[in-house]
Amino acid sequence: MTDSIRNNLLGAVLLLGALAFVPFAIGERYLLNEVIVFLLWASVAVQWNVLTGHAGVFSLGQMLLFAIGAYGVAMMTTYLGFSPWVAMPVGAVAAAIAAVFIGLACLRLATAYVALLTFAMSYMAYVLIITETECFTTIGGGCQRFFGGTSGFSRIEDLGFRKLLRRDWIVGNYFVVLAIFALSFLASIIVIHGRLGLAFRALADSPAYAAARGLDRTRFRIVAFVITAFFTGLTGAAYAVHFRTAGPSLFDFSTLLFILSMVIVGGLRSTWGPVLGAAIMMTLVEVSKDMGEIRNAMIGFIIVLFVVLMPDGIAGLGRRLRAHIRTSKTKETA
C-alpha cells in the first residue's frame, strides 16, 4: 500500500467518522434530510470525477446510470415484490451492465463524441419514458405505466425503519446513505491512487507510449465506466428508497449541471474536490433560496466562472498554493 492511498483512506475514515455523529448533533429532520441529499450528490460527483478527471471519459450520461439504479429499485419492488435491500444492489448491477453496452458503443471514440453520444442516449431514455401511454397495471386505482410515464413511481417500499425506529426512521435512512457514500468514496480513492489510477495517468500523459507498453486504452476506459456506473447506480437506488420515488425529473438538465458544478467547483483531477464542491454548492443553493428563483442561473454562472478563471477548482488552487510555498521555501534555503 502506497503512502498516498493510506493517507487518503485515513482522511476518508476520519471524515466518515465525523459524519456518523451528524444525526446525533442535528435534531431537525429538514436539515438531516439536506445532509442525506448532500451525501447522495457527493457520491455521484465523486464517481463522475473518477471517470472524467482521472480516466478522461467525459460522460454526460451519469444521470441515466443514476436513473437506472433508481428505476431498477422502483420496478423490482413494485412489480416483483422484491425487498428494497435486495433491489438496491441489483439496481446497481443493472447500471453497470448498461454501462458495458454504452461503453462498447461509445468509448472507442474521441472526447467530444463520447460526451454528445452519452448525452443523446440519456435524452432518448427520457423521451421514451415520458411518451409512454399504455398502462402496464393499475395500482391503487391509477394507471401505472411500465416505466412510470410522466409521473414515475411513488410510494416505493421503504427500508423498514419506519416500523423499527418510529419517529427516528430518517436516522436509519441516513446511515444507509452514509454507508453507500462511504463505499463510493473509499472505492474512488482505491481506484485513483491504485494501479488503475496509474494506468489512467499513463494513458493521459502519453497515449502512444502507454499503448506501446501494452495498456489497452479502450479497455481501461470501459473498466472505469463500468466501475463508476455501479456506484452511481447504487446511489440512484439509495435515492429511490430514501425518497420513495423515481421519476423522469431525474433526467433534468439542471440536475446534471448541478452535480457537474460540484465536480468543477471542487476540482476535476483531485480526490477530495467533489466532496468539497458538493458541500459548497449545496450550501450556496440553500442560501440562494431566500433570493427567489435563481438556482439555475446561479449554477450556470458559477460553472462558467470556475471554468474560465479556475479550471482546476478549489482543489487545484490548494495544490498551486502548496507548490508555491514549497518553491519559496527552497529559494530561502538556497
Add this chain to the structure above:
Amino acid sequence: MDAIFQIILSGLTLGAMYALGSVGLALTYGTMRMFNMAHGVFMAIGAYGAYFAAEALGIPILLALLGGIATGGVFGALLHLLVVRFMLGTKDFEINILVATAGVGILLQDLLLKTFGAYPFRQPVQMEGTVNLAGVTITFQSMAILVVAFVLIAAMAWALTKTRFGLAIRATAMNREAALLMGVNVTAIYLQVLIIAGMLAGAAGVMISSLSTLSPDMGTNPAIRAFVICVVAGLGSVGGAGITAIALGLIEAAIQYYIGARFGLPLMLALVVLVLIRRPAGLFGREEVIRS
C-alpha cells in the same frame, strides 16, 4: 404513392431544419475544436428575438426573421467575448469548453424563462396557408423553411469557398499555426465563426418555433438531433453535416410515418451507433481516434 411524396416532403423540411441547426455547430468544431452545448438555447434566443421584433415592435415578418438571425449572431459574439476568448489554448480546452457552454446554456435558458415566462407563445414569423400540388398538400411554411435553409446554407457555402474571408476560416481550421504565420488574425476568425454559428442557430430557431411553439427549452430536442448529426457526419465536417441532416430528416420522416413518432430518435441513435462502430470518426470525418 402520395404517402411517399408526403414523406419525402416532410423529410426534406425536417432535414432542412436539421441542416440549418447543425452546420453552425460543425463549423465551430471544425475551426476551433469547440463544441457549443448552448447551441439549442441559441436557437430559442433567435426564435424569441424574431417573436419580440414582430410582436412587440410590429416589424414585418421578413425583417423580424432577420432580427431573429441577428439576435443569434449577437449572442454568438457575446459568447466569444465573455467566455471563449479567455479559454483558447488552455489545457483540456475540449472538455472545459463543453462544460462552460453547458453552463452558459442553463444560464441563458433561465434568463429567457425569467424574461418571457414559460407560456408557449405562437411564432408570428411564419406563413399561413397551403397549396395542393398533384394531390400532395404543401404548407407555405414548409416551403418557406426549405427556401430559408437553402439560401442561408448556400450563402455560407459561397462565403466559405469563394471569399478571402472563407479562405481564412478554412486555413485556420486546417492549421492554426500556419494560418497565424500567414497573417490571419485567428482571434478575429474565431469571433466571426461564432457569430455565423449564432446566426444560423437563430434562423433554425425561428423555423423550428414556426412548426410548434416558443418555449425556453424548445432548443433541447433539435440541438440533440444536431449533436447526433454532427457526430455521425464526423465532427467539424460542414458539408457532411448538411448531407447527413437531409438524409436523417428523410429517414426520420419515414420512421415516423411507418413506425410512430416515439421511435424516431431512438432508431436514429441506433443507426448512428452502428455507423460509428464501422467508422469511429463519422462518415465524413478524418480519422483522429487514438488506436490501441
